[in-house]
Amino acid sequence: MRRNQSETNETIQLLLKVARAHFTEKGFANTTLEEVADHANVTRGALYHHFKNKQGLFLAVLDLVQTEIGQRVEEEADRSDDPWEQLLLGCRAFIAAVVETQNKRIMLIDGPSVVGWEAWREMDEQNSMSHLSEQLVVLQEKGVIKPVSVDAMTHAISGALNECSLWVAQLPETAGSLEETMEVITGMLNGFKVSVL
Template sequence: MRRTKQDTAETIHKLLEVARQHFTRHGYADGSLEDIAKDAEVTRGAVYHHFGSKKGLFLAVLELVQSEVAQRLEEEAARSEDLWEQLYLGCRAFVIVATEPNNRRIMLIDGPAVLGWEEWRQLDEQQSMRQLHEQLDIMQRQGYLKGIRLEAATHLLSGAMNEAALWLAQITDPAEAEQSLEDCLQTLRRLLDGIR
């Protein structure tokens, strides 16, 4: 039986959704391709056909997660017309969204461990860091951020937010996590106000 492009796209979409659930729940190391294939109602061969390996499937899931995070950052930043508020809202959204349960393990814990630091950083540069750079570039061209090098500011802010998200992702006590997130967001606001 010949498969259409639509059938293929649906299979890939279903595999990504099921794999995301498995990697979120069990992590990469304990995520089983057999279980993913079974829950997606495909053969293990179909997983290999579309993604090449378990790591290839994980990479595709990570790219999906990062793409969704990037979309949410844009939506949050767009809630304001003020450039400084857009910057804060986008940065705030990154910290919150990256630490949500359905993103945290894939993006912050397993991502760097499975792909290695350099490949993980390259993916981050293509998504969240790119958005941050674009926002800072717009602000600089409109007369904000005078005397600040764009590349330095992008790397410093991105590094601070990644480190904050990694720190928050390790906190297991809900009350402590909530207070730490609030502390982090207040500090982020003061940090951004400091370069205003």
């Protein structure tokens, strides 16, 4: 029984890897399940057994991308012991990860239109936004930021990060625009800081 479960997991991971490559290169509309099954060397029946349709497969890939980006945000933030620096590192990591070739089309272009805005936002809330919210709570408890609504702050900052990611992703050179974006994001975040006299 264990062997069958292990084989099933391997098949699912292979299908996700192959589908991610196809969705990245061709986009959702131009990817066919037949191609994914062929390149994964599985039958269409096996693919349909694990994912009921192309949208279901895309949703699983998008969830994988969202989870990976959330983990990267957390890992980058953990490079510092200073909570404020963690916030800035996390914001930078989010934008840098989202605009990478293997993520941007799935996350920014096809994601909201294929799964719907509400589902896309729910996935975002479970991953990157949850890390952001947790960090803002820590900063507020330490008296670093003003006692305003953490929910409102989380949505405002997340919205800015998503919009900036869309902007950076459209530019031919991302390194310079990422620096410009972080300068603006840092200035915005500084507005939430408690003034030290």
